[in-house]
Amino acid sequence: MKAVRYHSPSDVRVEDVDTPTPGPGELVIRVGANTICGTDLRIVRGLKKKGVIAPRILGHEVAGVIEAIGEGVDAYSPGDTVGICPTYSCGGCYQCQRGRVHLCENALVLGHQTDGGMAEFIRIPARAVADGVVVSYSADLDPAAAALAEPLSCIIHGQRFLNVGVGDTVLVMGGGAIGLLHSALAELSGAHQVILSEPMEFRRNLGSQFGVSLAVDPTQENLEELVLAATNGQGADVVIVCIGIPALVNQAMSLAAKHGRVSLFAGFPAGEMASVDPNLVHYRELTVVGSSNSTVPDYQQAMALLETGRIVVDPLITHRFSLEEYDQAVETISAPDAIKVAIIPTP
Template structure:
């Protein structure tokens, strides 16, 4: 089969590789759409190495159709499916305490298991048995199904800060994740959404997806503008949707008393940041991280999209065939598109 193989950092090549080897109970799918995540780019550039193998096939946001059932009943060749890419072990301390997204003993597509930037992808029996596979309803495209994974992560992040009705929300960063935060925050009942991003087209996109106000941090004092927009109170929830360490400190300047801050975006290995600890202490601000997704998050996000309550399709603004995966990565990294999909027709 053809696959985009990461041989080493900065060396992604399309080449032939062995078809997936099945054991009984596995499925094999033909990848139809695999979207590029910021984490994929960080792995490609060598800024994220934990759990990464060389050579490997990246891609944890993907969907496709079954071409081999592996002798398993209940599935048929041609079934259209989406995949929750995190396969927890189910027996470690974290899994037992309901934090399977933090499981360090499990497997993940694009890491321990070859992922979606390939013609064919093996779905291990453990993932099928664990409920990681969802059949797509007729109205859901493969691209939309691939977007369920990032939406699931966003859902986890908003749950960690208890974002809900009546909240004033500031989202720092209007990339694909920031825009998903806008869409979901609106759905969850945020009363006002303010987005900060230096990129004018992305600020326009944020407004089109439901933001009330946008800020250009290169020309405006973000903290002063947020205070002006909130009668001096600040934001109930601040979400850092871009992995720039200095923005963690900025978040403490934007949060209201008893505000909640989500350091949602991944940062590069070794990154540190100074935060205003007095603001955290005296204003009683909660600061939390948000990593990955659980199978519950995936199911909830899947049902939100399947029901039509949230439309993720417009976020995919760049599409490339598998043969042009490297070009797709370059476009995603440049910010010229919102979300980039690699497709295998």
């Protein structure tokens, strides 16, 4: 089969590899779509080397159809449409033993330590199948939309720490796919206004389809003034940082209301520091939280939101390419009208 395989940052090839067959307890899925994520780009640009074992088929946002079933697997049938929660936990480490399987110390992440979705087929190991990482969805959903259950599951996970509720003002900094999905979920959770800060016009314009009530260009407008004006001078109850720029950390805290919650949802460049005014946290009683990965229940809930149309992600999928067009797909991600670029292995 054809696959996009990472050998080193300057060497990512579209090549022929053996087509997987399922061993006992395993599944083989025909990939319907794999959406490319910022983490994939960090890998191919050499910015993320830790934990990526070469050679490796990339891709962790995957949906497709069950092609073949290994001995002893009863919960699925050939032809089922499924998405994959991409973190395979070990079950035995300190974090797993305490129920925090998404923080597993020995996790195998799809497209990092185990082969991912930028291929015609993908094999799911028995332990992951038993843990329920393969989640069925209605065949009506576009596989590229179903692939976005992965980022949405991380957003559901991240907002669990923020308790967004009725009456909250939520400020989202960064309007890529992650920021727009955060906006949509915040609105669904009861936020009465969602403010999006995003320099790119195309992304700001998409905001209204994702629950955004006010979209601000922070390079042309005064974000602080606009947030204060929209909140009777109080600031935002919840601020979610979706771009990994360290200087935004203090700004996010300064835009939060008293007793506000701030999420550092984005990953930041390794080793870089952010300077913050600790009195913002102290006097305002701020809660500052992080979030990493998601669990199978987060993923199931994400898929349910997509299946029921409570969150519609189709406007985010701006481009589609075949496996052979992988280089072009990666280039396209930087285009001003690109949000999510999908690889469709068998168009």
